[in-house]
Amino acid sequence: MPLGTLDGAPPPFFRQGPSALSKLTFFSALALFLMVADTRLQIAQPLRVAVATVLYPVQWTVMQPVIWAQTGGQYFESLKLAQANEETAQRQLTLQSQRANQAEQLALENARLRQLLGLRDRLTTPAQTAQVLYDAADPYSHKVIVDRGSVDGTLPGSPVLDEHGILGQVTRVYPMISEVTLIIDRDQAIPVLNTRTGARGLVFGDPSARANSLELRFMAASADVQEGDQLTTSGVDGVYPAGLPVARVEKVERRADTAFARITCAPLALVTGVRHVMILTPVGTQIAPRPQSPAAGPTSLRGLRS
Structure with a gap:
């Protein structure tokens, strides 16, 4: 049978219900x-x-993976932010600690400088301030x-x-620096005066x-020296002004086998x-040189008399 003689319509037993256009119109x-009824009557x-x-x-159930992913991202972000804040707080705490230490050190230095300046006001000897650079090697x-x-x-x-x-x-002077030997050095000696007894x-x-x-x-072993006595410079050596604090007596040992007492002191x-x-x-x-008497005076007088 030729193809042109075939009918393209479906067989009669496949035709059920209204057409597609009718269904579209009806359901629309x-x-x-x-929609209108739900808007008006909430049916x-x-x-x-x-x-x-x-x-x-x-x-x-479907949203849980999404929520877990968001929560995990927020957790890591908050953890990173917390670590950054901790580092910042630690740096600030370190800086504040350094500043506090510097403030305490400056306060201590200021107190010492005030005492030093107060001591300078009481001295009549010319003086100059200096700063210790380092200990000798x-x-x-x-x-x-x-x-x-x-x-x-x-x-x-x-x-x-x-x-x-x-x-x-x-003990040694250089152009820009000087070497100072401390009184606790075994080669140092200072004449002192016991302020309690005058010895x-x-x-x-x-x-x-x-x-x-x-x-x-x-x-002497019988000398009147007691623990706690204050020792000051006596001024008889021509180096140290009199009356400057030197040491405090800490221990006095008197032994029968020696005529001298062993007296240990602590520097002030x-x-x-x-x-x-x-x-x-x-x-x-600072002491002016002793004036010398003129030797030519009597000779000139004798010359005048002659």
């Missing part, structure tokens, strides 16, 4: 009606609630280096003191194993950790 009109609200209730477990001596030298007028033998008392003596003595640096101590030597100055000091001019340089 029904949808419009339901679909119970159905909507029932459908939402039935579909909620499915929605919750000699392990067998007690010396420090200060930032004053010959260009500043520093003289060898100049007494050095801090706000508490005698610290040492200038004079001589304090030496203690060469024994006891660190930062002095020894009052050549005091900060022999370790001092930063600001005062350099005095030696007392001997």
Whole structure:
């Protein structure tokens, strides 16, 4: 049979119900009606609630991976932010700690400088302030280096003191710096006066194993020396002005096998950790030279008489 003679319409037993256009028109009109009725009368609200209730477990199950992903991202972001805040807080705490330490150190230095300036006001000897740069590299001596030298007028033998008392003596002078030997050095000796009894003595640096101590030597075993006595400079050596604090008696040992007492003293100055000091001019340089009597006077008189 030729193809052109075939009918393209479906067989009669496949034709059921209205046509597709009729269904489209009907359902469109029904949808419009339901929308208008739901807007006006809320007739679909119970159905909507029932459908939402039935579909909620499915929605919750489907949304959990998304929620977990968002929560995980927020957790890592918050963790990173917390770590950054902790680092910032740690840096700020470190800076504040450094500033607090610097403030305490500055307050201590200011207090020491006030005491040093107050001591300078009570002195009549010319003086200049100096700063300790570092300790000398000699392990067998007690010396420090200060930032004053010959260009500043520093003289060898100049007494050095801090706000508490005698610290040492200038032993070497360079153009820009000077070497100060502390009173606890075994080669140092200072004439002192016991402020309680008025007895004079001589304090030496203690060469024994006891660190930062002095020894009052050549005091008779029967001498009136007690623990706690204050020792000041006597001024008889022409180097140290009289009345400057030197040491405090800590221990007195009187033994029968020797005629002298062993007296251990503690220096009043900060022999370790001092930063600001005062350099005095030696007392001997301030004394005017003794005037010499003119030798030609009597001869000229005899010449006139003749």
